[in-house]
Amino acid sequence: MPVIAIPALIRNLTDGEDSVTVEGATIREVINSLEDQYPGTKAKLCDGDRIHPSIGVYINGVLTRVAMHDPVDTDAELHFLPAISGGGGSS
Amino acid sequence: MSEKKEYKVIGTRPIRHDGVDKVTGRAIYGADFQITGLLHGRVLRSPHAHARIVSIDTSHAEAYPGVKGVVTAQDLPAAEDKMADLGEGAVNLKYLCDNILASDKVLYKGHAIAAVAATSPHIAEEACELIDVEYELLPPVLEVREAMEPDAPILHENLTTSSLGDEDDKPTNIASHLQHKKGDIEKGFDEADVVIERGFVTGTVHQGYIEPHNATAHYNQDGQLTVWCSTQGAFTVREQLAEILQYPVSKIKVVPLEIGGGFGGKINVYIKPVAALLAKKTGKPVKVLMNRADVFEGTGPTPASYITIKMGAKKDGKITAAQTSLAFEAGAYPGSPVGAGAMCVFAPYNIENVLIDGYDVVVNKPKSAPYRAPGATNAAFGTETVVDELAEELNIDPLELRLMNGAKEGDRRPDGPVYPRIGFIETLEAAKEHPHYTSANGKKYHGRGIASGFWFNIGLESSVTINVNPDGTINLVEGSTDIGGTRASIAMQAAEVLGIPAESVNPTVVDTNSIGYTAVTGGSRTTYATGYAAYEAAQDVVKQMKARAAKLWEVDEDNVQFADGEFSSINGKEEQMSFRDLSGKLSQTGGPVVGRATMDPAGAGGAFATHVVDVEVDVETGKVEILRYTATQDAGKAIHPSYVEGQIQGGVVQGIGWALNEEYIYNAEGEMTNASFLDYRMPTCLDLPMIDAVIVEVPNPGHPYGVRGVGEVPIVPPPAAIANAIYDAIGIRMTELPMSPDRLLKAMGKI
Amino acid sequence: MQSFEYIDAKTVSEAVALLDEKGDQARLLAGGTDLIVQAREGRRSLDWMIDIKSIPEVNELAYDSETGLTLGAAVPCYQIYAVEAICEAYPGLVDATKIIGGTAIQGRAAVGGNLCNASPAADCIPPLIVLNATCVIAGPNGEREIPVEDFCTGPGQTVLAKGEMLVSLKLPAPQQNSSSFYLRFIPRNEMDIAVVGAGASVVLDDAKQRIVSARIALGAVAPTPLFAEDAGALLTDKEISDDVIDEAAQAAQAIARPISDMRGTAEQRTHLVGVLTRRALNGAIQRVREAA
């Protein structure tokens, strides 16, 4: 089952757990599963029915632009980190 | 993917496609654009760092002979205090608009207030002086620690700290707080035999591109808005214009002209919406140019910061814990790169116990903008200095200490994700074996320092189309503005697929009406992502041309193969035809072939660098001379090695400038006192030796040729490497950037 | 930029008459590397720009080993260091002409203009002072001459009265066993304004062990370039040693009255006066010793 790494600042909502195993085959399902286990978490990660624009999602270590309906592998590890807007360098 | 491959085009050094235009002066940059009936715009800027605008009277300016129109924030659609989506993230629309033309408050000296369009730039400038603005002065706050104090002057009365954690609704200058936590930080420090903790200050520095910002705008009678400009991303300009002007993207065409440097600073818009407003008001095309002072005072620097770093290690060299607090100045509006800094601060090392706190803080300075690996250089200055000090305390060679703790594939980054194949260790090994590192270093007041750096790189959207010409050449159409030779590095990837020389590709960067969405040239993404799109578009060409060959040869498509620029038939019928010959037969086999691809690739692949520098300190004057510099960097695969070296050398020199002399200097009133290339001291060629760029190639599994972005990470190590070299030379740890002569004299106790 | 009229003056008397008529709102244009920037940035208001480069006297560049150098006020830097004999006779002045701006600036900027701009940090002024240069000034009442050290009266301010212009500079022929040196401190290696500048000239005895006389001048440590007369006088008839040079450097430091600005702090400048004075004196001494 997918694993969600819990951002440090909302571990108060997960009894201090830094990673939580969740059910679900899509981003929406895993977030809903997290919310079922730890109420209040979804509101931190989502803005309505989308990932909060200030959050970037890493799947298995790779920053991936996802929508709520996107599928998630059963062994995926998800991180929700501050979104870094593009545009640093010269090329 | 990861094995060594022989390439025909990739890894060679062809003349860049836009080269002749650029050495003959024929290339048209934003300010070079000419159009009939052109008016000239000029922006009036705030002389104060922090003030409430009581009133603006433009009547005298409007009456001045030659003036055709004056605009203020009143001419912008009323901006809501809401989040606008700009493709790359959310931005508060009111903040975005207020930074274009201030509505109620000015938040930094140089903040735009009004603009004039006139028949000559001189008249526009004179008319600006006739605009009467009444201000109510407010105390400015210019330094991040002061801005975080509870009694600091408040820039935005409705700003509260946003954080994933508990919200606070008290007005503050701390726009956000973020945190990464891994392992048990206290346990980690308990395990350590040596703990080093230091505070670091870095100054405000500017991207320093040589071309000032520019924009020419025109509204047609049918409502079509066209903007000609230099930008790092035509599509992001279109998005920002649409939000700021509340105008449909379908009615906006952005034409990117050649761009004279950006380094992140030409992503945000400043005068482009102003040119559009003036064009609308006057019914004429209007060109608005910044002068150099406008660029310093009105466009994004990269933030000053205050950083504490605490690291602990065991006697055997194992780093057991790392903790940091990063406070970054966002400038006038929220949005510093503290998130990126937090991501990069300990990224080169595999450390079990980590605690990272980041704070985004508004101050009365221009709104910060991205600058080459934004946030990472500030952070690395702290970390890499402390690592050097740990090495000294542990009596371990600093390069060996990095090798012992360096992150590898499978290690977990401090902020959580697991690394794919990365090349940090390889950069350290390349530095260790380099004749620079093995050479003697012992002269009095000479010192050697090393430091490493990380930048994560990004992917994002790119579109490419390829039109096949009858003579076997291709026209490659893309949307990535070319700041440093990316026409060549993108074209070469398509050429490699098609088995044709780089010279047989005509790459063109086009406007927003002529290509699919393409994100900014930035984040070290262009050769990676747009190159990837060119690769895929070329594959699309191959697929279509296989079908044409099958038709010609009357064989099944599956029986056509393509290798080394030759189509051939397999399974029985012997046929062979070059890409060029088949290109000449397209009209007989169904018409033109157009390959296309759009990409949004994940897996940009992080970039690592390790730098070695020798310095000499003049202990009487405090001046530091760079004697020798070697930079090793994992490029994944260098498409055009000359331009990879160029990116490394350029990044190093920007880092040297940041390290030694570059900074915004402010007086007590909050006015920048050195807003010119005379007094904002960027390195000249007389300040530097040759920069030895050593390319290491650990292919990125996320790209067909293994490309990793190279543009950003070379700016990350220099300040720390130089600080470490200064310590080696004179035994003094410098913890404030820039390490300018007066600061060295103070640190040495000479003044 | 503000609007102004341009006049191409052909003679000294024409330029003087124009200056006399137009007063403060007229400025003379030679190399323009300061004036054009000041006008563009609104730091100096003017209605007339009077180009003097067509006037023969301000273009004069004549050196004679007996009578010395006549340096027209509009002669650009590069013409000065192109003359070998001038480089040998006045190396301290040549030091300054080679570090003002970059190559392109040196193609236009004039020593006379550097003097008339009267920046406290002007690189040419300390060497002119230590080389005993005299200003030849033309005005409505005829010509007058004054020593360079008396020319500047404040930042951007000079002794030039209404209608007066600098025509040329006169530098006496160098004495036996003498030389000069100018250096400045800047954080970069070029393209900067002096944080501190120091010029020195020395006359040594035939054995080149003893200082017969010395002159020291400083830049960027007071409202005008400073002639450190007493510091130089301390060296009169002294055996060369680190101690006597230190003593002179300390005397130079004692008269410095620097400010803090974006180019440097007051403490840094005071400290650098000592360092640079030593280096300038040692540099000048070394030049004498190295001369055949």
Add this chain to the structure above:
Amino acid sequence: MARKSHVQTTINDETVEFLCEPRQSLLEVLRDELHLTGAKEGCNNGNCGACSVILDGRLVNSCLVLGVETDGKSMETIEGLADPDKLHPIQDAFLENAALQCGICTPGFIMSAKALLDNNPNPTEHEVRYWLAGNLCRCTGYDKIVRAVLDAAEAT
């Protein structure tokens, strides 16, 4: 506004006449009146060298020359450097050495290098760096530019 002056000058071996206000710099005249936009404005106060041209054989910042001052003078700009069928050796050397990235400073550097090699055909690395110190480049770190100029010196 001051009356416009009539100026006759020679640019890249051709006689050129133009009208300009006294306050218009040579750079403005070249770019806005004559549409020779190869010289760039980077700072407009003589500190970046992007506007470098050669005036009566001498390298100058065209932002620090008034258009009216060029009456009767002769100048070379980047637009006149190449032959119709081939580039100048300095231009070739810049391309072969990849001595440009964004290219905005390139015309200024090439004109500066031309003035250097006209003056000193065999400069040392230090002489090249000293001569070019008035030209700022923010992209390349100067390494490849210095090499290009040294290569061009070899080639000419």
